[in-house]
Amino acid sequence: MVPDPILTAEAMRAAERAAFDAGVDPYELMERAGAAAAQIIWRAGHRRDVLVLSGPGNNGGDGFVIARILRELGVPVRVASLGDSRTASAQRARALWDGPVESLADAAPAAQLVDALFGTGLTRGLDAAVAERLGALVAHANHSYAIDLPSGVGTDDGVLLSVAPRFDVTIALGAFKPAHLLQPAADLMGRLVRADIGIAMPRDVHVLAPPQLRAPDAVAHKYSRGLVGVVGGSMPGAAALAAAAAARSGAGMVRRYDASPCEAGLHAIVHQQIEDPTVLGDALFAPRLASVLVGPGLGREEGAQARLGAVLACGRPLVLDADALTLLAGNVATHVPAGSILTPHEGEFVRLFGDLPGSKIDRALAAARITNSVMVYKGADSVIAAPDGRAAVTRGVSTWLSTAGTGDVLAGLVAGRLAVTGDPFRAACEAVWLHGEAAHRAGPAFVADDLLAALPAAIGSRL
Numbered sequence: 217m218v219p220d221p222i223l224t225a226e227a228m229r230a231a232e233r234a235a236f237d238a239g240v241d242p243y244e245l246m247e248r249a250g251a252a253a254a255q256i257i258w259r260a261g262h263r264r265d266v267l268v269l270s271g272p273g274n275n276g277g278d279g280f281v282i283a284r285i286l287r288e289l290g291v292p293v294r295v296a297s298l299g300d301s302r303t304a305s306a307q308r309a310r311a312l313w314d315g316p317v318e319s320l321a322d323a324a325p326a327a328q329l330v331d332a333l334f335g336t337g338l339t340r341g342l343d344a345a346v347a348e349r350l351g352a353l354v355a356h357a358n359h360s361y362a363i364d365l366p367s368g369v370g371t372d373d374g375v376l377l378s379v380a381p382r383f384d385v386t387i388a389l390g391a392f393k394p395a396h397l398l399q400p401a402a403d404l405m406g407r408l409v410r411a412d413i414g415i416a417m418p419r420d421v422h423v424l425a426p427p428q429l430r431a432p433d434a435v436a437h438k439y440s441r442g443l444v445g446v447v448g449g450s451m452p453g454a455a456a457l458a459a460a461a462a463a464r465s466g467a468g469m470v471r472r473y474d475a476s477p478c479e480a481g482l483h484a485i486v487h488q489q490i491e492d493p494t495v496l497g498d499a500l501f502a503p504r505l506a507s508v509l510v511g512p513g514l515g516r517e518e519g520a521q522a523r524l525g526a527v528l529a530c531g532r533p534l535v536l537d538a539d540a541l542t543l544l545a546g547n548v549a550t551h552v553p554a555g556s557i558l559t560p561h562e563g564e565f566v567r568l569f570g571d572l573p574g575s576k577i578d579r580a581l582a583a584a585r586i587t588n589s590v591m592v593y594k595g596a597d598s599v600i601a602a603p604d605g606r607a608a609v610t611r612g613v614s615t616w617l618s619t620a621g622t623g624d625v626l627a628g629l630v631a632g633r634l635a636v637t638g639d640p641f642r643a644a645c646e647a648v649w650l651h652g653e654a655a656h657r658a659g660p661a662f663v664a665d666d667l668l669a670a671l672p673a674a675i676g677s678r679l
């Protein structure tokens with residue numbers, strides 16, 4: 217599956233310029249965008265009356281194209297504008313609209329509201345009167361559409377530059393923008409669809425796509441499928457969840473190394489109680505270990521630091537999560553072996569990397585470069601970033617994942633997929649997708665343990 221591209225406003229303009237350089241007429245792009253959006257509105261709303269709000273730029277131009285096409289389809293359409301159209305394409309689209317243009321200030325509501333006020337050119341929050349009018353007209357409509365973006369959101373980082381309403385449908389033009397996927401703007405999108413307008417776009421930053429997984433081949437055995445080591449510490453419950461998730465990730469075998477006696481979890485998991493960090497280090501030198509996870513249940517007392525040190529020195533592909541990340545704060549740039557996978561949530565990320573500039577995507581990419589490792593920057597919008605500039609952003613993840621232990625399950629899944637694939641970025645993407653799919657399959661109000669039961673079916677759905 218070719219993943220959907222995510223482009224900043226500037227990257228989008230660069231892609232448009234490349235299309236223009238290749239001979240595409242700028243106005244042609246506006247007609248393609250408007251036609252694609254009009255079709256989506258027509259299929260959903262048919263002949264219910266429409267009010268299109270048109271802004272001063274090309275987003276507003278899209279609005280005039282949409283209005284003209286819907287009117288040609290017999291839809292009762294009105295257009296209200298903020299003022300003049302300032303771009304050549306928008307002026308051309310406006311000239312082809314043969315109906316009246318009302319003023320936004322006093323336009324009457326309609327059953328369907330189309331927001332074509334601002335898109336990727338928004339540079340500051342909307343004037344209060346405009347934001348208020350937009351909110352009122354959306355509230356009156358029983359169906360609302362944002363063209364490219366809800367007016368008021370920051371294209372590149374998902375911040376709200378001014379209060380913006382929540383839409384029923386957002387039609388992304390050409391590519392998704394970071395605002396479509398990043399909080400808090402992502403919550404305003406409603407049903408998010410992408411209208412392809414036929415221009416080439418880079419996909420190094422993209423929406424996380426369902427992975428293509430493979431069943432073991434006939435000669436597979438537990439070691440060839442990947443042996444995962446899970447190093448716990450003083451709190452066995454978290455390590456148990458992580459080990460169980462690794463065991464159900466598609467890997468061949470899981471060994472748990474705990475400091476204290478731990479309850480026998482899954483019989484398929486081999487438990488070793490090792491208190492002495494030197495002995496632990498020797499055990500982790502096992503060449504058959506395809507990945508080692510440390511963090512869930514590690515604890516933060518002195519013994520934990522020594523156990524972490526043994527893991528960092530073992531030379532195996534590593535996944536660093538939870539307490540391991542807390543213990544690494546201040547040393548992350550020097551102590552993390554290249555090629556690792558780190559799985560910080562927001563608080564851990566800030567403790568590790570401080571206040572990096574830019575969007576969540578920018579920050580994840582910067583952290584990946586600093587550590588020369590893959591970053592799984594978790595949240596309602598998770599970003600998986602690689603040192604080479606690739607990034608995948610999650611979409612539509614269940615909010616029920618905000619419950620204890622789901623991070624331990626994810627960490628185990630990441631270690632398991634790393635053992636299977638040997639490719640940190642691919643493993644992180646597969647694990648995050650499987651984690652989200654298991655959550656959807658577990659239904660509402662699940663606990664972390666329920667995700668484990670849903671993992672085999674989640675994997676089966678991608679074979």
Ligand SMILES: NC(=O)C1=CN([C@@H]2O[C@H](COP(=O)(O)OP(=O)(O)OC[C@H]3O[C@@H](n4cnc5c(N)ncnc54)[C@H](O)[C@@H]3O)[C@@H](O)[C@H]2O)[C@H](O)CC1
Pocket residue numbers: 228232245246249271272273274275276277278302303333334335336337338339340341342343363364365389390391413
């Ligand atoms: N993706 C594509 O290939 C295509 C996208 N199209 C549409 O074009 C807009 C981007 O158009 P642009 O003219 O750059 O920006 P906007 O239409 O968003 O408006 C910018 C316009 O508004 C002024 N402005 C900015 N902030 C404010 C504010 N807070 N209050 C008042 N005025 C403001 C700014 O000065 C500019 O004049 C994209 O989103 C798509 O909808 C193409 O039509 C088709 C190809």
Ligand SMILES: [K+]
Pocket residue numbers: 275331332333334335362363364365366367
């Ligand atoms: K808009």
